[in-house]
Amino acid sequence: MASEVSIPSKFRSPLLPDRHPVQDFFVCNIFDAAPKGDMASMEHAVFGLGTRADTRVRRYEHNGAWVEIKPSADGLATIHDRDVLIFCISQLIAAINEGREVSQCVRFKAYDLLTATNRMTNGRGYKLLRGALERLAGTRIVTNITTGSKEITRGFGLIESFEIVRETREGRMQEIEVKLSDWVFNAIESKEVLTLHRDYFRLRRPIERRIYEIARKHCGRRKQWSISLDLLQKKCGSVSTLKDFRRRIRRVVELDEENDHMPDYRVRFVPRGYGKCELVVFQNRGTIPAPTSSQGPRAEIPELAPDTYHKARLACPGWDVRELEKQWREWIEVSGAEPPRNADAAFVGFCRKWASRR
Structure with missing residues (x-):
């Protein structure tokens, strides 16, 4: 695969290039699957927004629900690591819709995951995928969030385990087996999932992916939905100052006003007025397919x-x-x-x- 040309950031599109435009989305060996995310982790700040190893323990509380996240020595699972879960959830939901038996163990080809989630398929792409699996397995969670009408208050991983079934001489994994946690699998069986836009995997910035998930969960098919800036920061799990978070959100808004690149929703910012809080507003583009x-x-x-x-x-x-x-x-x-x-x-x-x- 040819290396991607480095372009100065001021000339770059806010979206990553579509690296596999000739392939259908989420093409698997057995069936096609639309991208799906579980609603619980779309609602709560489970994944990190950084790219460096973050080993801090985090706890979030909102409306009686709480999540405590304990990273391993490899660091907290990131929003980009979530691609693995989205891929697995999508395959299992497609199988359930076809009346097939499913289990918590999912086996797939590494190449299929990389292409389905718009990742690089060179050596670096495989290396990053292995790191994602290690962080997903190492990050432990204790929560009282309910999935599938069951409240789980014990500790568990985002995935319980993974196994690289075969690996080439060049060090590239070929087949992977992942065992999903009870928490994720309960959400799948109960169909507590939402369909994601394909361009979710093209968003460059972790903050863009996170606010898209929040909008998809709360705005849905409504024409518009708004949230205060401080509550949005809490839902994103951002550990930066409110001032820095405001700057990052303003940058996302500016890019969306210039490029209309955010999937499904326009993002706008309403500054603080007299007696009012700052709001981030999501406006439905009308691109979500009707069920x-x-x-x-x-x-x-x-x-x-x-x-x-x-x-x-x-x-x-x-x-x-x-x-x-x-x-x-x-x-x-x-x-x-x-x-x-x-x-x-x-x-x-x-x-x-x-x-x-x-």
Whole structure:
């Protein structure tokens, strides 16, 4: 593979080059898979935003959920290391959608992962992939975040283990086997995942990848969504000062205004006004495909039966079931999940889970 020409930063596009334009996205040996990210780690600051080894222990808390992250001597798993999880999640979700049996152990060709995630396929690309596997396996997490209606409060790795099945004489791995953590696998089985834009893998800056994930999780298909700058910093897991974080976000906004390069959402900045906080605003570009089923366009969720609200109040006493219904409908819309076949039973089940978690 030819080496990439070095171009002065002021002339570079904010997107990486599309290194494999002639191939379909996420082409695997058995099936094609759209890129998917688990919603829990899209919501919470699990991955580091730096490129240097970071061995600091981190703890984040928000709305009753907390995450404690303990890196290994190799450093914290980074937002670019997350590509491995996205690749594995995407394959398993595609298999589930085809009615296939899946397990926590995923075997794939290293080359397929590198091309699917727009990485270099030279020796350096394979070396960086090995480092990513080591950091993913070494980073340990303790959390009370719920995935698949299960609250896991024990320690676990982002991946439990990995094995390089074959390696060439030149030192390039050929096949890899990864065992996913219970936390990630529960999210896959429950389909608590969202589809990502292909250009996610072309974003140069870690901060751009992270704010895209946050927007994809919270804005979804809505026309617009905004978040205060200080809360965005917390969700990003940035350890820089607010002043430096503001500067980085402003740079992302400037580049997006010049190039329209951020996937799915425009990013804009609203400076502090009198009595108001600084806001980062995400505007939907209308590029997220509408969910479809094998029967055709995605069906609407029907109105619930009057008796369903009575059952919901019994399942979730003391809560405003109309507000819960609004949140339930928004969750299905944002996540892109197919409408339930029995909406009444699904809503009552949602209320039971809501009550059990509180």
